[in-house]
Amino acid sequence: MPVQDDLQPKRRPHAGPRMLIRLAAKNLTRYRRRTMITASAIAFGVAIFVAMASLLEGLIAEGDRNLANYETGSAALTGQGYWDEREQYPLDILIEDPASILDALDAADIAAAPRVGFRGELIVHYDPYPEDGSAHLSMYGINPERDPRVFRIDEAVTEGRYLEADEHGLLISRWLAERLGAEVGFPVTITTRTRDGFHQIMDLDIVGIYETPNPTVDRRTVFMPLEIADSYLEMQGAVTAVHLALPEAVPGTADLEPVRAALAQAGITLEPAGGDGPDPDNNRDVPGESGAQDHGAATGVELLSFDYMTAEFAAAMELQEAAFGVILFLLGVIAIVGISNTMLMAVLEREREIGMMRAIGMRDGEIRSMFVLEAAGIGLLGGAIGLLIGAGLVGYLATYGIDYSAMLEGVEMDFRFDGVVYGVWNPETMLTTAIGAAALAGVVALIPVRRILKRSVTESLRQH
Amino acid sequence: MINVTDIHKEYIDGETSVRALRGVSLHIAKGEFLSIAGPSGSGKTTLLNVIGCIDTADSGGLSIDGDRINGAHGVSSRALIEIRRAKIGFVFQSFNLIPVLTAYENVAMALSLLGLAESEIRERTTKILTEVGLAGMEDRRPAKLSGGQQQRVAVARALVKDPLIVLADEPTANLDSETGEAILKLMKSINQRIGTTFVFSTHDQMVMDYADRLCRLHDGLIESDEVRRSA
DSSP states (O other), X not given: OOOXXXXXGGGSOOOOHHHHHHHHHHHHTTTHHHHHHHXXXXXXXXXXXXXXXXXXXXXXXXXXXXXXXXXXXXXXXXXXXXXXHGGGOOSSSOBSOHHHHHHHHHHTXXXXXXXXXXXXXXXXXXXXXXXXXXEEEEEEEEOTTTXXXXXXXGGGEEEEXXXXXXXXXXXXXXXXXXXXXXXXXXXXXXXXXXXXXXXXXXXXXXXXXXXOSOHHHHHHEEEEXXXXXHHHHTOTTOBSEEEEEOOOSSTTOOOOHHHHHHHHHTTOXXXXXXXXXXXXXXXXXXXXXTTSXXXXXXXXXXXXXXXXXXXXXXXXXXXXXXXXXXXXXHHHHHHHHHHHHHHHHHHHHTHHHHHHHHHTTOOHHHHHHHHHHHHHHHHHHHHHHHHHXXXXXXXXXXXXXXXXXXXXXXOOSOOSOOSEEOOOOOHHHHHHHHHHHHXXXXXHTHHHHHHHHTSOHHHHHHOO | OEXXXXXXXXXXXXXXXXXXXXXXXXXXXXXXXXEEEOOTTSSHHHHXXXXXXXXXXXXXXXXXXXXEOSSTTOOOHHXXXXXXXXXXXXXXXXXXXXXXXXXXXXXXXXXHTTTOOHHHHHHHHHHHHHHTTOTTOTTOOGGGSOHHHHHHXXXXXXXXXXXXXXXXXXXXXXXXXXXXXXXXXXXXXXXHHHOOEEEEEEXXXXXXXXXXXXXXXXXXXXXXXXXXXXX
């Protein structure tokens, strides 16, 4: 019966996938050593990627926790535009009447802590200090009773004690104390400016030394009672921010609606903004995006979400993720070169066999599929081994973590993590990586196969 | 059944051009046991490749079982693959078996390409392996078979799909004379019992002696075409 030239593809007989899979699987055993070497390279890449992804996620989670626990809380109320200017520590963008806000939040059982943030120079002198010295620092007046409801500075005190209301006391970090040679009980002098811009000098005694896992706080910040800051800076009860602690599984997921409702109940109206509230995907908002902030119409007070306040940190982490992407790319290149080389050798060594298969009627697509399946098999093997090794590494990282203390000791950057950072289990990332490796291996195999299939059947059959 | 009309084929090898076929015409009827003989470079492998649809002629006509392969209105390359898959069986000089597959799997692969059901593949493969004298050796890989047994597997692979024609390029060249003769006897008996058409290329006198028809090529031209026994 004549062969129809216009045969429909679906009517043409084709090699079943079972045969191609069986053939590919058998071919994997043909060059065992080569298969294992390539699979090992892929396994190495997958394991390293899985471990690094776990650690990066751990770093982000640790950074978010440290931001929430020591710098921002779940959300904050500030004077309008304060957050954008906060690096200058302005004392002219304030919440003038924090008491009414605190009352409203207390009534709704929302933990809130007022703070006055300002800039000052901390000066120490020889005896009792080893030598004269000074440091320009961020200073916060905190309410010793309310602050622990939102922040964890109180838990971070490792020597001396936490602050008490109205005392001329100061909390400094271990990091700073070691550099100044300070001890609990030593006096310090702080020079700063009042709310109205006049020079002011404060004489305080160190009552406690704290040590948080947030190096940015440790390296820059001292704390004193709110009343002392209020008095010396002539704040007249005004504060720079009221920080909030809200129920949330991870920072950035809190529902801000209860805050809005509590303030509205007390007649403190915040300008409504469309689509606000927590980001369901826990994405970080960037300044200017809707929902990031509420502008107070009557009070000039705005409600800032965690994501809004930590946008710069998120941007820094994105840079880190980009660096991670470069490592991923390099690992990908290793895998691609390995699999490409293996498949190129396999294809070249089997060229006559390919010629035979084409001669007996195997289509180019079927031959491509066979090699893709073979390479994907190597990728899958490497991915599975890598997944096992990666799981072991993640298990170690999640249990014991990595101690960054020594590594970050001399680094002058805004890190939000210190000490031991733990890895995070993310089965989705792990599985995606392993499957991705198999898929990538399969795709890479197309390159050498394509080269061979460009040759004629007779050319392939002549190869030895 | 197969008509070759004034086929020309020229190869370019570096700066040299080789006129492998210079106007070959041939009619092959069903059931023939034909040997194409000639010295190296006479064009016999090229002619076999053209007939087997794995190479195309520069000019001339080729039709297989009513399909016009070459020349104006020839079939597409996709249809050529279908012809090779369903109608042509190949036996190569160096067997060309897949080393990781067993004898059974090497033969069954030809049927898998036709999309047949597993049960039919099993039945036909077992039957043809018995036919070529390899019953009980189905699970052996090529490395565990002798040269003659490997060529029997190759013959089985060519025959299992019940092709219109089996093309064998120097099928005994890699075998000792005794084994080569056994293979020839096997093919001859299949030709006589089933009526499968065989075309060989060879320069081996023994192969020529087995042929019912002997076609001698020289410098790309048919020198003689002699029918020795009627098919």
